[in-house]
Amino acid sequence: MADVLRYVFVHLPGEQEAVPAGVLTLTEEGRETLASRFVYGRNYLTRHGRIPVDPKSLALDSNARRAEITPANGLALFGALRDATPDLWGRRVIENKLRAPPDSLPESVYLDHAGDNRAGALDVRVARDSPSAPGVLPGSFDLEHLVQAADRIAEGEPVPTHLEMIFLGAPGLGGARPKAALRDDGRQWVAKFPARQDGFNVPMIERASLELARQAGIQVPRTRHIRLGDGRDVMLIERFDRGEEAAGYPRTHMVSALTMLGLHEHDRSAGYADLCRVIEQFGVSGHVQADRTELYRRMVFNILVTNDDDHLRNHAFLYDATGGGWRLSPLYDVVPRPMLGTDRYLAIGVGAQGRLATLDNALSQCEQFGLSKPEAAAIIDSVVTAARPWRNAFESLGVPAQECDRVAPAFRRAADIGMGKVEAAARS
Ligand SMILES: Nc1ncnc2c1ncn2[C@@H]1O[C@H](COP(=O)(O)OP(=O)(O)OP(=O)(O)O)[C@@H](O)[C@H]1O
Numbered sequence: 001m002a003d004v005l006r007y008v009f010v011h012l013p014g015e016q017e018a019v020p021a022g023v024l025t026l027t028e029e030g031r032e033t034l035a036s037r038f039v040y041g042r043n044y045l046t047r048h049g050r051i052p053v054d055p056k057s058l059a060l061d062s063n064a065r066r067a068e069i070t071p072a073n074g075l076a077l078f079g080a081l082r083d084a085t086p087d088l089w090g091r092r093v094i095e096n097k098l099r100a101p102p103d104s105l106p107e108s109v110y111l112d113h114a115g116d117n118r119a120g121a122l123d124v125r126v127a128r129d130s131p132s133a134p135g136v137l138p139g140s141f142d143l144e145h146l147v148q149a150a151d152r153i154a155e156g157e158p159v160p161t162h163l164e165m166i167f168l169g170a171p172g173l174g175g176a177r178p179k180a181a182l183r184d185d186g187r188q189w190v191a192k193f194p195a196r197q198d199g200f201n202v203p204m205i206e207r208a209s210l211e212l213a214r215q216a217g218i219q220v221p222r223t224r225h226i227r228l229g230d231g232r233d234v235m236l237i238e239r240f241d242r243g244e245e246a247a248g249y250p251r252t253h254m255v256s257a258l259t260m261l262g263l264h265e266h267d268r269s270a271g272y273a274d275l276c277r278v279i280e281q282f283g284v285s286g287h288v289q290a291d292r293t294e295l296y297r298r299m300v301f302n303i304l305v306t307n308d309d310d311h312l313r314n315h316a317f318l319y320d321a322t323g324g325g326w327r328l329s330p331l332y333d334v335v336p337r338p339m340l341g342t343d344r345y346l347a348i349g350v351g352a353q354g355r356l357a358t359l360d361n362a363l364s365q366c367e368q369f370g371l372s373k374p375e376a377a378a379i380i381d382s383v384v385t386a387a388r389p390w391r392n393a394f395e396s397l398g399v400p401a402q403e404c405d406r407v408a409p410a411f412r413r414a415a416d417i418g419m420g421k422v423e424a425a426a427r428s
């Protein structure tokens, strides 16, 4: 068992350089993290414009002065630091770079190697005076090479020298699918790649689904589709935790809904209504209802397209420095899952019938979203109307008919999943 010390830096809004916020101690045994603790630096606690490293476990209240703070709910690691560490894919990238077997490294190694392109505004350094990791990013012209490198990583083969630019942009990103961060047109983007085991063209379908969500009134970052020389497709989604190149790509602090709730990765108890509590507690005054309504739209959309991978890391919150609180991030990671069964479930709770993916279940607890039954019914109706012509929308974005056929079983007919009860509620 050993204690590992790391300095946590924060890129504060409007400042050129990241500033030290405090010291993280990880107690590790082999590759397992047993416990962690954090102490804020005294200067940071009096600094103008300071922001909490982790809104749930490291709030900047009277507790912040304690000599040692441990994560909420007995978690081994602070959620915000887990969010700033790579997930499954980023771990494979780091292991490839270090020539280490899968999942063989302690958390501190993954934390160290996530680099400058990690999600949100945190940076982790070995010493207080360590320089920041170089913030170079590949460009969209490197895409072919990035995808070739990702193929090698997925197959567990070493990445050859001429493809090593993947080590600049990929280690810091979360999620399981192959991807890399890159720059194009004065902005930063997450490029999501095809994977060998895909049963349909995931990049094209994900992009078309995000665009369909936009039609349903949901906040969606800009997306792009790029076809590679070998005919494979890549999706680009603009990063919402980085600003424009002209401003030096300023960062916005971001944490997952999992972190906001202080829950363990495998906790199955939470639901959309809990995310409403988060919005009420941490949100920005004047925007609470807008965020709850937005969340409601997303839940309804996920039901209609069977996006049942809507787990708590697929929802995020961004720090709003002007409002001094946390806003729901734009939408990301929406992929319809074709299946045959009629009883379908989302990953988190929907309403009185738990995770059951029906429109009447979505209506059942709409008051928790600050919506009356008629208001909720009107939102459901507008999302249903926007999602109904999905095939036309997909085809107009270049999705081949055969790919539409493959995902068609994911799309649900509103009448089959409780629309009748919603319409009755709208009339009452
Ligand atoms: N547009 C974006 N801007 C900033 N960060 C993003 C954006 N899209 C995704 N992310 C971050 O990258 C992570 C991984 O992205 P995403 O969820 O799309 O990948 P995935 O591999 O499909 O995930 P999963 O493992 O849930 O299937 C997200 O959890 C989020 O933290």
Ligand SMILES: [Mg+2]
Binding pocket: 175, 176, 313, 314, 333
């Ligand atoms: Mg994801």
